[in-house]
Amino acid sequence: MRKSAFPSKEHWYKGNIHSHTTLSDGAIAPMDQIRLYKDAGYDFLAFTDHNVMNDDPSWSKEGPLMLKAWERDILYSYKVKCTHIVGLFSPDCQLSTFRREPGDKRTMTDQDLVDQMKKENVFLSLAHPTWSRMEPEEILNLNGFDAVEVFNTGTERLCHEGHAEWVWDMLLRHGRHVLGIACDDTHSHTEKDDHFGGWTYVNCNDLSWASIIDALKKGDYYSTMGPIIKDWGLDDGKVYIECSPCSEIHFITYPARGKACYGENLTSMEYALKGGEAYVRVEVIDSSGKKAWTNPIYF
Numbered sequence: 001m002r003k004s005a006f007p008s009k010e011h012w013y014k015g016n017i018h019s020h021t022t023l024s025d026g027a028i029a030p031m032d033q034i035r036l037y038k039d040a041g042y043d044f045l046a047f048t049d050h051n052v053m054n055d056d057p058s059w060s061k062e063g064p065l066m067l068k069a070w071e072r073d074i075l076y077s078y079k080v081k082c083t084h085i086v087g088l089f090s091p092d093c094q095l096s097t098f099r100r101e102p103g104d105k106r107t108m109t110d111q112d113l114v115d116q117m118k119k120e121n122v123f124l125s126l127a128h129p130t131w132s133r134m135e136p137e138e139i140l141n142l143n144g145f146d147a148v149e150v151f152n153t154g155t156e157r158l159c160h161e162g163h164a165e166w167v168w169d170m171l172l173r174h175g176r177h178v179l180g181i182a183c184d185d186t187h188s189h190t191e192k193d194d195h196f197g198g199w200t201y202v203n204c205n206d207l208s209w210a211s212i213i214d215a216l217k218k219g220d221y222y223s224t225m226g227p228i229i230k231d232w233g234l235d236d237g238k239v240y241i242e243c244s245p246c247s248e249i250h251f252i253t254y255p256a257r258g259k260a261c262y263g264e265n266l267t268s269m270e271y272a273l274k275g276g277e278a279y280v281r282v283e284v285i286d287s288s289g290k291k292a293w294t295n296p297i298y299f
């Protein structure tokens with residue numbers, strides 16, 4: 001009998017959880033950014049300005065549901081690279097406006113940063129690890145984040161450093177239950193630069209701050225650049241998926257089992273578990289090369 005990995009297939013909310021405005025180094029003012037995402041059909045949005053968390057009650061009045069969030073950074077390795085962590089606050093957060101003083105990040109380690117953010121009860125996503133030039137041991141030594149950005153539109157379009165499937169699978173191989181996120185990391189003016197390239201579809205009962213954060217923490221969502229994942233889950237020793245027409249469907253596992261499927265207008269596929277898989281996650285790719293990613297199922 002089929003058991004879907006999604007709690008309900010009825011309510012889906014589209015959102016981008018990583019964007020910048022003129023409150024930090026983004027080119028677009030908050031209200032203009034809100035209108036752009038509203039017009040593009042987004043249900044929720046987060047401003048993740050660098051080291052500053054702002055909240056203006058007027059933001060949610062006419063546009064998508066706004067999540068309180070920020071992106072914090074820490075320089076390391078002689079300032080040639082830096083770790084960035086996106087944090088989405090829960091509704092019980094008491095902060096309305098917050099700015100971290102620049103001085104306090106110089107003495108911190110990456111782990112200090114994650115631990116400090118985690119204390120504030122935030123959903124933590126490791127931002128663009130490929131662009132950050134993080135080494136495997138730096139990533140594996142960092143504990144406590146909920147998700148990793150498997151796709152970041154801004155760094156992909158800037159310098160082809162937006163994909164991080166290699167980071168995600170490395171963490172999963174080491175038994176880390178980490179989710180994947182696709183997002184924009186919007187900085188610029190024009191749509192073709194870094195808007196609307198990757199987002200999440202969250203599956204929860206209502207469009208409220210609490211429900212979206214809760215669903216993100218549980219992994220009740222999928223990430224996409226366009227393809228739709230209609231359903232996926234387990235069916236008597238098989239993993240099944242149903243999606244919009246695609247030309248590739250891949251089942252990724254550890255140890256090295258899994259399955260790759262190529263064709264025209266593929267809308268469903270199954271993978272018979274071979275035994276011993278620690279996890280399975282699925283990627284679908286449409287004829288224009290746009291991808292969607294499920295979160296993992298663990299065994």
Ligand SMILES: [Zn+2]
Nearest residue numbers: 071084127128
């Ligand atoms: Zn960043």
Ligand SMILES: [Zn+2]
Nearest residue numbers: 018020071185
């Ligand atoms: Zn960013």
